Amino acid sequence: MKKKVSLKDIAQKVGVSIALVSYVLNNKKEGRINKDVALKIKDTAKQLNYKTNQIAKSLKTNKTYTIGLVVSDISNPFSSSLARIIEDEANKNNYTVIFGSSDEDANKSLKLIDTFLNKQVDGLIIAAAENTASQIQYLQEEGIPFVLIDRYFPELKTSFIALDNYKAAYEAVEHLIKKSYKRIALINYKSTLFNLNERRKGYVAALKEHNIEIKRSWVKEICFNNSKASVEKTMSELLSLKEPVDAILFSANTLAVDGLKYINKHNIKIPEQLAVISFDESDALDLFHPQLTYIKQPLQQMGETATKLLLENIEKNNKIMQVKMDGELVVRNST
Amino acid sequence: MKKKVSLKDIAQKVGVSIALVSYVLNNKKEGRINKDVALKIKDTAKQLNYKTNQIAKSLKTNKTYTIGLVVSDISNPFSSSLARIIEDEANKNNYTVIFGSSDEDANKSLKLIDTFLNKQVDGLIIAAAENTASQIQYLQEEGIPFVLIDRYFPELKTSFIALDNYKAAYEAVEHLIKKSYKRIALINYKSTLFNLNERRKGYVAALKEHNIEIKRSWVKEICFNNSKASVEKTMSELLSLKEPVDAILFSANTLAVDGLKYINKHNIKIPEQLAVISFDESDALDLFHPQLTYIKQPLQQMGETATKLLLENIEKNNKIMQVKMDGELVVRNST
DNA sequence: CTGAAAGCGCTTACAG
C-alpha cells in the first residue's frame, strides 16, 4: 500500500506548521487566517489528495462517528430493512454503521458489543437477544449511549423504540374472531424475550375477552434454531387435531415463511380452510397467493426515531426515552 | 460516559510500566516476564474491566481489523445474504465489517469508499455500481486491498468473484427452449454494468444458437429507480403484443418480485400462459405458486471466497485473483 | 495571524 499523505506532508510543502494546516482544513478560526495561505493549503491538500486519518482524529477527539448495530440476523428482511433505514439516517449525520448478527445468542451478542466498544463506537443500536439484560445494564452503568430497538427489558429503565406488541397481537386476533374464526392458533418463538411474550399475552387476552376458551394445543413455540422442520411439525399437529384450528397467527415473518411453505406443499386452501396472519411484512408475504393479512410495523419510523434518539444522546444529553409504536393490521385476502 | 480504564491505570495500580502491561496483555515476550507480575497485571486488568482502545492501537499498528462492504442495497435479500456470509467469515478472523448501500449511484459509492478509507479500513469488498470504474482504479493505484463481488469491470485487472452470467443466462434460456417456449422475453435493468450485459448476451446467444429470431420488443430494460411501475408497464406490453411472449427471464430477483406481483394481480397462469425464470433466490420466489425456476448463485461460496481472498491480500501479498463461478438452474414448476 | 508543545492510548526497538 502506498504511503498516505498526512498533515505534515502538506505543512512541509506549503511551509507552514501542522497546526495551521489542521485549522484550515477543519475551517476553524476562519477569517483569522491569511487568505492566501489558507487557499494554498487547501489547494495543496487537494493536489496531494489528502484524506483525513479518522483514526488519529478519533484518538484525539474521542469521537469515531461510528455506531454499532446489533441485529438478530442481517439476512432476515426485518433486520436488513431496519439496517437500511438506520444506515440512511446515520449517513445523513455523517455517521457510519458497523453491524453484527447475534443469532439470538447471548454470547455472540456480548462478543459483538465488546468488539464495538473496543472500536470506540459513539453509540449502539441493539435488537437485544434473549438473556442479554446484564449486557444492557452494563452499558447503562458505563453511561454508553445506546437505544434498544424492537426488543427491550421492562425491568431496565433504558431507551427503547418498540412496537406495542400486546396491542398488535390483540387486534390481529380480534380481527380473526370478527371474521368468525373459532379455533385460533399462535405460532411463536420459544423465548423469554419480552416482545414475544407480549404477543402471546395479546393473543390470550383477545380470546379471553371474547369468551373463547383457549386450548393448550393451540399455542406453539418454536426454537430459534432448526425452526423450519419444527414449524412443519407444528403445522401438521395443528391441522390434525380432532378439531383442527381454522386460523393461525405467526408471530414473526420467518415463522410465517416456513408455515406458508408447508401450506403450499400440502395445498391447504387459504382462507377457506385456514386463515393466516403474520407479524412483519416482506415480499414473500406479498407474493403468496392469496396475499397475506399482516401486522405492519412502522419500520421507517422506528429506525429513524431510534437513530435520531441515539445521535441526540451522543451529541447532547444522554436522556432516556421509551417509545411504543402502534402496528397497523393490513387486511388482505388470507383472512 | 464514565472514564475508560487505560493501560496507564493498570500500570499505576500494579506499580509497573505501561510497556510491561502492554506486553503482558498482548502475550508478547511470554516466558521472559516474571510470572507473578504477569498474573497480577492480568488480574488487575480483569478487575478494572479493561478494554483495549482499538483506536489507539490502530493508530500505532496501522491496522483496524475492519473491512468496508459496499453493496447495492442492504435491504435487498441478495445484498443482505452476502453481507451475512461476509460478516461470519470476517468475524471468524476477528474482523468487523462496516457497510453502506450505493443505490447503484456512483456518487454515493464514492462517498462511501472515501469514508471507509478515512476510517482506515484494512480492505474493501465492493459490489461495484455503474460508472465506478475510476473509483476502483484509484483503489488499485493506491494499492488498497479490495475484492469486487458480483460485478466487475473487464477492462480493469482487479480481483473479483462473480457469477458466469453469460453461461447462466444461456442455460436458463436453453432450458426454456427445450421446454418448447418460442417467444422468450428478457427483463433486465437498464445499465452498463458488465454482469447485466453478460446476462443479455447469454440470452441472445441461446436464442441465436437455436435459430429463434429475436424480436426487439422482447428485450426490456428497467431503470433502477421507479422500477416497480416500470416493470408493470413492461409486463403489460409483453403480454399484449400481437404475439404475446410465452416466457420471461428476469435478470434479478427484485425485477422478478415486481413482475410476479403483476402476474398475481392479473391472474396469469404460470406456467401454462407464461413461463418464468429468475436470477437469484429468495423466500419470495419460494412462496409464489407455483414455485419459481431460478438461477441459484453460489452465495455462500462467493461471500466466503471473497472474504478469504481479501484477508489474504490484507495480511500477505496483494495478489490478483479472478474467479467466475457457475450458477445452478433450479428447475421447479414455473417452466 | 501563526507556531511550539502537549497529549489522546497505545506499541515496540533499544538499552540495561
Next chain:
DNA sequence: CTGAAAGCGCTTACAG
C-alpha cells in the same frame, strides 16, 4: 526481566 522514550497523525489551549 523491565522501563524510558519515541512515535503513530491528529487537535487545541496557550503564547506571542
